[in-house]
Amino acid sequence: MALAEILSIILRLAELAFAAVVAGLNGDFLHASRGASSWDLARHIYTEVVAGLSILFAIVWLFPFSGSFIHYPADFFLSILWFIAFGLLVDWLNGSCGYIFDWGEFSFRDTASCSQFKAVVAFAFLSAICWLVSAILGLYWTRRHTRTHHTTTTTAAPTYHRRRWYRSRV
Structure with missing residues (x-):
């Protein structure tokens, strides 16, 4: 399962990069809107x-440890949080910058502009997808490694179980 471990590392790096881009661009907007009401900025704070x-x-x-695959519930939860952030930001733009995925007038020169908001929305969506794929990969890996191995012979073959991470040896 080296392929799953390599894919997991690639997904974690993408999740880290996308979250850093969103944090940087969104943090720049929050810094530029100092003095505004917290309620007005709640979507961006979230x-x-x-x-x-x-x-x-x-x-x-x-x-890259095999224990990193058992975090699929947290990965799924973070994916949901990202999808909520994506929805909140799309709703906040409300067509004021044109169609949300229209990148025709994208520019790096303006600060706190439509292109910056569209980039935050796009990277939030990409992050949500990466966390979801990471959760699916973790679920697949965990299910595959916790199966009970039975034989069809009449001899008493041992049954193998992987010990759950939350159960102690006591």
Whole structure:
């Protein structure tokens, strides 16, 4: 299963990069809107918190251990958080910058512009997809490695179980 481990590392690096881009661009917008009401900036604060959590967990789970695959529930949860952030940001733009995936007038020169918001939305969506694929990969790997191996012979063959991570030896 070396392929799954390599894919897991690639996904963690992508999750880390996408979260860092969202945190940087969104943090720049939050910095530029100092003095605004927290309620007006709630979507962006939520997105910044999700990006921070994603950076933390992506760094911690980047190390290639087989235990990194058992975090698929947390990966799925983070994927849901990213999809919520994506929806909130798309709703916040509400067509004010044109169609959300229209990249025709994309520019790097403006700060806090439509292109910056569209980049945050796009990277939030990409991050959500990466976390979802990581959760599916973890679920697949865990299910594959926790199966009970039976034989069809009449001899009493041993049954192998992988010990759950939350059960102690006591």
